Amino acid sequence: MRRKQLATVPAGSGLEPIHGTGDPGVLEVLRFFRDPITMVAKRRASYGDITYINSFGLKFVIPLNADGCEAVAMNREKAFANEPAWGFLIGSFFRRGIMLMDFEEHRYHRRIMQQAFTNTHLKGYLQDMQPMLADRVAHLPVGDNVASNGTADDVRLLDEFKQVTLDLALEIFLGLDLPRAEADRINKAFVDCVGAGLSIIRKNIPGTRWARGLAGRKVLEDFFYEHLPAKRATATPDLFSVLCHAQSDEGHTFTDEDVVNHMIFVLMAAHDTSTITLTTMAYYMARYPQWQEKAREQSRTLPPEISYDTLDEFTVLDRIMKESLRLNAPVPGLPRRAIEDTEICGHYIPKGTYVAAIGLVNHHNPALWSDPERFDPDRFTKERAEDKVHRYAWMPFGGGVHKCIGLYFAQMEIKTIMHNLLLRYEWSVPEDYRWELDNSTLPVPKDRLPVRMRAL
Numbered sequence: 450m451r452r453k454q455l456a457t458v459p460a461g462s463g464l465e466p467i468h469g470t471g472d473p474g475v476l477e478v479l480r481f482f483r484d485p486i487t488m489v490a491k492r493r494a495s496y497g498d499i500t501y502i503n504s505f506g507l508k509f510v511i512p513l514n515a516d517g518c519e520a521v522a523m524n525r526e527k528a529f530a531n532e533p534a535w536g537f538l539i540g541s542f543f544r545r546g547i548m549l550m551d552f553e554e555h556r557y558h559r560r561i562m563q564q565a566f567t568n569t570h571l572k573g574y575l576q577d578m579q580p581m582l583a584d585r586v587a588h589l590p591v592g593d594n595v596a597s598n599g600t601a602d603d604v605r606l607l608d609e610f611k612q613v614t615l616d617l618a619l620e621i622f623l624g625l626d627l628p629r630a631e632a633d634r635i636n637k638a639f640v641d642c643v644g645a646g647l648s649i650i651r652k653n654i655p656g657t658r659w660a661r662g663l664a665g666r667k668v669l670e671d672f673f674y675e676h677l678p679a680k681r682a683t684a685t686p687d688l689f690s691v692l693c694h695a696q697s698d699e700g701h702t703f704t705d706e707d708v709v710n711h712m713i714f715v716l717m718a719a720h721d722t723s724t725i726t727l728t729t730m731a732y733y734m735a736r737y738p739q740w741q742e743k744a745r746e747q748s749r750t751l752p753p754e755i756s757y758d759t760l761d762e763f764t765v766l767d768r769i770m771k772e773s774l775r776l777n778a779p780v781p782g783l784p785r786r787a788i789e790d791t792e793i794c795g796h797y798i799p800k801g802t803y804v805a806a807i808g809l810v811n812h813h814n815p816a817l818w819s820d821p822e823r824f825d826p827d828r829f830t831k832e833r834a835e836d837k838v839h840r841y842a843w844m845p846f847g848g849g850v851h852k853c854i855g856l857y858f859a860q861m862e863i864k865t866i867m868h869n870l871l872l873r874y875e876w877s878v879p880e881d882y883r884w885e886l887d888n889s890t891l892p893v894p895k896d897r898l899p900v901r902m903r904a905l
């Protein structure tokens with residue numbers, strides 16, 4: 450590998466330079482897409498605890514150890530900002546979402562939004578999502594007669610989970626009983642926004658993903674503005690209404706524009722992340738049927754309907770979920786941009802540099818986890834507690850002031866879907882099946898995880 454320095458270190462600063470390969474951006478990106486785990490391991494062997502990669506001309510500094518990831522996420526010197534980094538990636542479609550705000554403004558908005566995620570509201574969301582999710586899982590495209598005549602088609606679980614979580618978002622987040630065609634129109638607008646955020650052609654050229662994303666954003670804005678007066682008028686238990694009425698301890702509330710921007714962002718933040726987690730859990734439970742059975746056995750001892758107080762009793766599902774989030778973190782990184790000259794663990798970062806704390810740097814690090822490529826949910830038991838080796842050994846929900854606000858919501862949704870799935874079906878993949886991930890956007894299986902399902 451060629452060795453190139455990111456920037457000249459100011460004389461007398463006592464800081465170290467950061468090195469990378471100096472290879473063209475396209476090569477670096479291809480390497481990352483193809484096999485990010487190997488790429489990170491090789492970089493660590495060549496450059497130590499920090500490096501930079503060239504992503505289509507943008508240089509991203511990547512800490513390769515847990516201390517470096519912590520420094521980025523905690524941002525103690527307030528030297529890193531979210532908006533100039535996330536904004537570059539998804540700002541055209543998710544502008545003014547809370548993750549794209551910084552410092553005082555972010556704090557102001559977060560304190561109001563937090564009111565929508567209190568225990569009382571979470572209990573309400575959980576209660577409302579139960580019947581809907583039970584019904585959706587019951588109607589997955591698996592029929593006994595199809596399965597028993599041996600001609601059952603494989604079910605693409607990624608697609609199924611995607612649809613279920615989108616419908617859940619419409620019902621629980623929006624609290625609107627939309628006709629199917631209208632629900633599909635909104636879902637499509639939303640999917641177009643997500644797809645566009647990560648597209649390579651980033652111009653409004655008709656027919657491109659980017660243009661569809663811009664049109665989708667417009668559909669979503671019009672939709673939320675149309676329904677907003679009714680939500681303001683009456684308090685209902687859905688997130689949309691809760692955000693309309695949320696008030697921070699200081700008495701601050703959201704403007705109409707804030708509510709619309711936050712709704713569009715939260716829908717996005719909640720959707721693919723939960724879908725990927727469910728798909729990863731399903732994959733490992735298909736590859737390791739003993740874990741599927743173990744989770745099912747526990748589900749059978751618990752009531753079919755999950756309550757907020759019984760969530761913690763799903764200990765097996767909990768470990769499987771944590772291990773799945775470790776092996777395939779749905780949000781690969783926390784991108785930031787330095788707004789002043791700064792440092793990470795004694796390495797010089799000039800103002801304007803992009804940095805990213807990448808989950809898999811820690812999640813697959815043999816210095817932190819025993820046999821990190823192995824699916825081993827028991828590493829999260831109290832006795833082994835491998836995740837406690839470092840505060841950032843396990844970081845699928847990020848950290849610092851931007852730490853995922855929906856992490857409890859996500860766990861409720863994921864456990865409810867999995868509990869219902871385990872009680873109704875058994876699913877499997879051929880013994881030699883290994884999924885291949887597409888890392889070009891969020892990490893999803895290229896084949897959308899085809900499984901054979903059998904109704905119990």
Ligand code: HEM
Binds near residue numbers: 719778779
């Ligand atoms: C397993 C599912 C999920 C994962 C892995 C996940 C992961 C993350 C991560 C890593 C961040 C931090 C990004 C950063 O600092 O740059 C984040 C932020 C966020 N997440 Fe999640 N998320 C999940 C589910 C959800 C759900 C269900 C919701 C909403 C109900 C949600 C709402 C948010 C919001 C609003 C933020 C921005 C917080 C802020 O900037 O203050 N997430 N999420």
